Amino acid sequence: MAYLFEFWHQVIGGLPWDWAQHGFVRLALLAVLLAAPLFAVIGTQVVGLRLVFFSDTLGHAALAGLGIGVVAGLTQPWWAMLIWAVVIALAMTWVQRRSRAAADTVLGVFMAFSVALGIMLLSRHGQTKQLLNYLIGDVLSITENGLTGLALTLLITMGLALRWFNALALTGLNASLAGSRGIRVVWMQVGFAVLVAVAVTLVIPWIGLLLINAFLVLPAAAARLLARDMRQYLAWSVALAVAAGVGGLVSSYYWDTPTGATIVLWAVTFYAAALLLHPRRGGPASSVESVEP
Amino acid sequence: MSESAPISSSSAPHAPCGACLTHVHNLCVRLGGQLVLDDLTFDLRCGEITALVGPNGAGKTTLLRALLGEIPYSGHCHFHGGPGHPLRRLVVGYVPQRLAFDRAAPLTVADLFALGAGHRPVFFGLSATVRASAGAALAEVDAAHLMERRLGDLSGGELQRVLLALSLLPEPDLLLLDEPQQGLDAAGLERFYEVVARLRGRFDMAVVLVSHDLAAVARVADRVFLLNRSLLAVGPPAEVLRKLENGYSSKVGERKIEETK
Numbered sequence: 161m162a163y164l165f166e167f168w169h170q171v172i173g174g175l176p177w178d179w180a181q182h183g184f185v186r187l188a189l190l191a192v193l194l195a196a197p198l199f200a201v202i203g204t205q206v207v208g209l210r211l212v213f214f215s216d217t218l219g220h221a222a223l224a225g226l227g228i229g230v231v232a233g234l235t236q237p238w239w240a241m242l243i244w245a246v247v248i249a250l251a252m253t254w255v256q257r258r259s260r261a262a263a264d265t266v267l268g269v270f271m272a273f274s275v276a277l278g279i280m281l282l283s284r285h286g287q288t289k290q291l292l293n294y295l296i297g298d299v300l301s302i303t304e305n306g307l308t309g310l311a312l313t314l315l316i317t318m319g320l321a322l323r324w325f326n327a328l329a330l331t332g333l334n335a336s337l338a339g340s341r342g343i344r345v346v347w348m349q350v351g352f353a354v355l356v357a358v359a360v361t362l363v364i365p366w367i368g369l370l371l372i373n374a375f376l377v378l379p380a381a382a383a384r385l386l387a388r389d390m391r392q393y394l395a396w397s398v399a400l401a402v403a404a405g406v407g408g409l410v411s412s413y414y415w416d417t418p419t420g421a422t423i424v425l426w427a428v429t430f431y432a433a434a435l436l437l438h439p440r441r442g443g444p445a446s447s448v449e450s451v452e453p
Numbered sequence: 454m455s456e457s458a459p460i461s462s463s464s465a466p467h468a469p470c471g472a473c474l475t476h477v478h479n480l481c482v483r484l485g486g487q488l489v490l491d492d493l494t495f496d497l498r499c500g501e502i503t504a505l506v507g508p509n510g511a512g513k514t515t516l517l518r519a520l521l522g523e524i525p526y527s528g529h530c531h532f533h534g535g536p537g538h539p540l541r542r543l544v545v546g547y548v549p550q551r552l553a554f555d556r557a558a559p560l561t562v563a564d565l566f567a568l569g570a571g572h573r574p575v576f577f578g579l580s581a582t583v584r585a586s587a588g589a590a591l592a593e594v595d596a597a598h599l600m601e602r603r604l605g606d607l608s609g610g611e612l613q614r615v616l617l618a619l620s621l622l623p624e625p626d627l628l629l630l631d632e633p634q635q636g637l638d639a640a641g642l643e644r645f646y647e648v649v650a651r652l653r654g655r656f657d658m659a660v661v662l663v664s665h666d667l668a669a670v671a672r673v674a675d676r677v678f679l680l681n682r683s684l685l686a687v688g689p690p691a692e693v694l695r696k697l698e699n700g701y702s703s704k705v706g707e708r709k710i711e712e713t714k
Contacts, residue, residue, distance in 0.1 A: 208558075210553075323572060324572075325574045325575065325576075326567065326568045326569075326570075326571065326572060326573075326574060326575055327572075329568050329575065333552045333553055333554060333565075333568075334549040334551070334552050334553065336518070336521060336547060336549055336631075337547055337549045337552075337616075339521055339522070340545050340546065340547035340620075340629075341569055383559075384557065384558070384559060385557070387559035388559055388561070389559055389560065389563070389564055390559060390560060390561070390564040390567070390575045390576050391575075391576040391577075391578060392559060393559040394576040395576070
């Protein structure tokens with residue numbers, strides 16, 4: 161592993177640019193290159209399954225997990241965030257399946273609860289600086305040790321996302337149709353909720369929980385405007401996520417701005433450009449019944 | 454984990470053998486403490502189109518969901534493949550009323566078949582075997598030319614025929630068509646029923662056509678089930694129509710009011 165990192169540092173360090181001369185930027189670049197494709201793949205499903213607000217709620221729920229971790233005295237409150245996000249993902253899926261209340265109302269309640277609890281716990285323990293760190297994120301704080309574990313988890317998550325990609329997409333189109341073809345719809349929904357929770361929580365320390373959902377959704381949303389079929393959709397989504405990630409990282413180095421926010425501004429720019437290129441296909445990605453034109 | 458049924462290009466369709474039977478016995482469904490389906494017993498034969506009609510809220514969709522295994526029920530649902538055939542699990546093909554996608558969705562007909570074909574991620578494209586069998590299924594419903602079209606560019610009738618083709622892979626024992634007239638104009642509807650009637654003779658399967666409009670399905674159906682929580686009438690379309698005119702209609706109406714209360 162150490163050899164791989166050394167190799168990476170040598171290759172990137174050999175680039176003629178100023179930013180490539182700093183070890184922490186090179187690690188951040190590696191992190192972005194790992195996270196962006198995963199987010200691009202999951203993002204297409206989040207948009208397709210109409211779970212944009214769901215994943216946003218998961219991002220904000222991390223705040224309560226952080227608060228609990230700090231109160232419990234953990235040196236790595238990240239673990240508490242992860243467990244809390246998974247619990248919240250399961251709870252939201254369960255309530256949505258059982259409750260007749262509108263889905264967005266239920267999600268709104270979960271988000272309010274998590275954010276309020278998080279702020280309360282953190283401020284009682286005088287941890288407002290920690291709060292700010294996680295709100296905004298810091299991609300430059302990544303260490304080699306941290307990155308190894310994260311890379312493995314990201315690869316596993318990516319493998320699962322690819323393995324179940326078709327079943328998930330079909331479930332989003334029509335749950336009964338998916339069920340008739342042998343797909344366990346409930347497990348798809350539960351499994352994907354957990355997968356999104358893990359992926360989002362992994363990357364929150366770098367991007368910040370305020371903007372994590374934008375990084376998840378915007379590349380896919382822009383790709384949707386540009387693509388004609390699923391292959392182009394995935395290709396555009398990955399390309400735009402990587403471009404926004406690398407562009408955001410490098411430009412934040414020169415502009416001295418928070419990396420997460422800079423990445424998201426790039427992603428927004430791409431979305432706006434896609435909208436301008438294809439204004440006719442714009443508008444919200446809502447569930448519209450297919451009717452005669 | 455039993456996952457997406459594989460699509461094979463194995464063979465041409467089998468004409469109905471006339472011997473296989475889906476047998477439903479004493480089927481009851483309770484939802485939220487209420488008896489939604491009350492003691493249904495019936496047989497579905499291959500080569501036969503059964504229209505399932507009844508007012509809104511009669512339990513048509515509930516029966517479909519029970520046959521699809523989506524909701525728990527009491528009673529039995531068996532499939533007999535006829536003499537000489539081993540007993541096996543019922544393969545159900547399902548044509549939904551609609552898909553949830555917006556018109557701009559980057560999703561082609563070929564993509565839809567790839568999604569239904571198994572685990573090979575859709576963005577790797579269709580394998581040659583799946584493409585061949587998808588093409589054959591599309592040809593069965595006069596839709597071979599739609600393979601590369603985007604779903605958002607299809608008319609309601611075209612989309613319904615594409616969904617019908619998808620439901621033929623793998624070849625089902627029982628084909629469930631859920632209220633297919635939604636989003637179709639009269640010509641599209643006519644064409645759709647024509648295709649369904651033709652498939653009846655081409656595949657070894659029973660067809661169930663759900664509709665709230667008996668007149669619309671009377672021409673294509675061999676038998677009609679009039680459903681309103683229980684089976685009120687079973688018979689050829691003309692007979693059920695006559696019964697409806699002689700008094701069942703008031704009964705159906707009463708039930709409907711009762712249930713919507």
